[in-house]
Amino acid sequence: MHELLYPVLAVLAWVAAGARLCSGMRNGPVAPARHAVTSAFALLAVTFTVSTPAVWALADRVTGLDNATALVAHLCVVGFSTSLQVLLLWWTNPAETARRRSRNRLVSLAAVAVLLTVLFVAIGPTRTHHTDFVVAYAHRPPLAAYLLTYLVAFTAGLLDIIRICWPYARLAGPGWVRRGLRMTAVGAVLGLVYAAARFLDVLTALGWHPPRWEAIVPITASAGALLVITGLTLPALAPRLDNVAGTTHRIRLLRQLRPLWAALCAAVPAVRLAHEQRWWRPADRLHRRVIEIYDARLVLRPYLSEAVGDRARRRAEADGLGGDDLAAVVEAAKLRAALAAMRADVRPRRPERPDPPDPALDEVREVEQLARVAHAFTNSPLVGITARDPADA
Numbered sequence: 235m236h237e238l239l240y241p242v243l244a245v246l247a248w249v250a251a252g253a254r255l256c257s258g259m260r261n262g263p264v265a266p267a268r269h270a271v272t273s274a275f276a277l278l279a280v281t282f283t284v285s286t287p288a289v290w291a292l293a294d295r296v297t298g299l300d301n302a303t304a305l306v307a308h309l310c311v312v313g314f315s316t317s318l319q320v321l322l323l324w325w326t327n328p329a330e331t332a333r334r335r336s337r338n339r340l341v342s343l344a345a346v347a348v349l350l351t352v353l354f355v356a357i358g359p360t361r362t363h364h365t366d367f368v369v370a371y372a373h374r375p376p377l378a379a380y381l382l383t384y385l386v387a388f389t390a391g392l393l394d395i396i397r398i399c400w401p402y403a404r405l406a407g408p409g410w411v412r413r414g415l416r417m418t419a420v421g422a423v424l425g426l427v428y429a430a431a432r433f434l435d436v437l438t439a440l441g442w443h444p445p446r447w448e449a450i451v452p453i454t455a456s457a458g459a460l461l462v463i464t465g466l467t468l469p470a471l472a473p474r475l476d477n478v479a480g481t482t483h484r485i486r487l488l489r490q491l492r493p494l495w496a497a498l499c500a501a502v503p504a505v506r507l508a509h510e511q512r513w514w515r516p517a518d519r520l521h522r523r524v525i526e527i528y529d530a531r532l533v534l535r536p537y538l539s540e541a542v543g544d545r546a547r548r549r550a551e552a553d554g555l556g557g558d559d560l561a562a563v564v565e566a567a568k569l570r571a572a573l574a575a576m577r578a579d580v581r582p583r584r585p586e587r588p589d590p591p592d593p594a595l596d597e598v599r600e601v602e603q604l605a606r607v608a609h610a611f612t613n614s615p616l617v618g619i620t621a622r623d624p625a626d627a
Contacts, residue, residue, distance in 0.1 A: 239456040240286045243463075247279035250463050266336070267324035271466055274317035278459055281310040300361055305354045308384045309347055315391025315425075316343045318418070318462070322398040346387045353380035381436045389429045395422040414468035421461030428454040484516040487605050488523060494569070494608035495523050498530035501573050505529040524601055537575040539582035543568045546620040553616065562606035567620040570611060 254272040283289055284303045293303045320336040327335065356376040399419035403412045431451050499506050505526045531538075546567035550560050568586065575582060610617055 239452050240282045243456050243459050244279055244282035244286060246460070246463055247275050247282060250467055251275035251279055253467075265324075266332070267321050270317050270321035270324065270336075274314050274321060274466070275463065277310040277314040277317060278463070281307050281314065282456075282459070284310075305351065309350060312346055312350075312384065312387045312391065313343060315388055315395065316340065318422075318466075319391055319394050319398070321466075322395060322402070326398055326402050342387075346383065349383055350380065353383060356380075378436050381432060385429050385432050385436065389426065392422045392425045392429065395419065411469045414465045417461050417465030417468065419465075421458040421465060424454045424458030424461065428458060481516050484520045487601055488516065488520055490605040491520075491523050491527065491608045493612040494566075494604075495527050497573065497611070498527055498534075498569070501576060502530040502533045505533065520601065524604060527604065531569065534569065534572040534576060535586065536581060537572040538568050538586035539571055539575070540584045540586050541582065542571040542620060543586070546616060549616050549620055558603055558606055559610075562603065562610045563614055563616050565607045566610035566614060567617045569607070570617055571620075 251272055254268065254275060284293060285307050290303045294300050316339050319339050323335050323339075324332045326332075353376060357374055357380060358376070396419050399415045399422070403415035403419070428451055431454070507522055507526060543564050546564045547560065550563045555563060571582075
């Protein structure tokens, strides 16, 4: 279990820490909250890295200090919970209050780190146990004091995280911040389950023999860490994922509009806008393409036939079409007939009635309807049949 879960969590935490560090470098001076979240991810990454059995064994061989990695991991865990507290304090308090309360927690962290180091040395010589160090030496009384100090500090931090996250999530309103805070709180709850399992080890060290929960330690530790990582990155990452989804949708619309756009621009090349460097962005390219289509339609207006539109509507309704699909077929038939009429220089006897109000080009639904028109223009047999005689009265 350790061999599989811990390396995966270590990689995720290192990636999260690196991403936050790079983001901070791009965005100028590092704010305390950003520094705290980067530190939290880095400490979590170190925890899971050194807790990986292969790394633990290697560190013992290189340093010659058996199981010193356990102390490093535990110090990082306590530091991780403290970093989360500092982060949340800066998120939820005025600067002066956050600074004062953060300072108190950092002083407490330093005192806990010194005490843990002293108690760890007092445990005495040990042999390498990279998956069951606590279980192997639970019979030594100094281990009880060491574990108790570690767990009290860690549990206090988790309770503080839950206390801050859950109420503040309600105040944050609907959205990714609320989801992220609640996910972080749930991760802290799983951390409490891990702490409860370790408290049983304290009882064992004191001579009691409660049921052992050792099997759930790696599971709860990993699941809790994963939820915390996700919860802290979600508010920043989710909008970017939404942007990716939006960009993908725009690229798909560009591809759908291309046949209609190409046919209209070939017939009315003057509507093509001058090239500018910013047009490579999908949003700009889509906006440009829609403008060019509507500009070409404006040029074609004298050749648009109301009779073609009526005939297309009757045929489409007979085939069971309605709503947006019906409107798309009618528009596509009129455009196809208008292109043929312009090439033949034949004006329809029943020209199109005055255009409706200009479409709102920034409306997603309007662009999607234009994509339906492009699809019908290229693929609908009704369009070809109906547009056969563009000059029909």
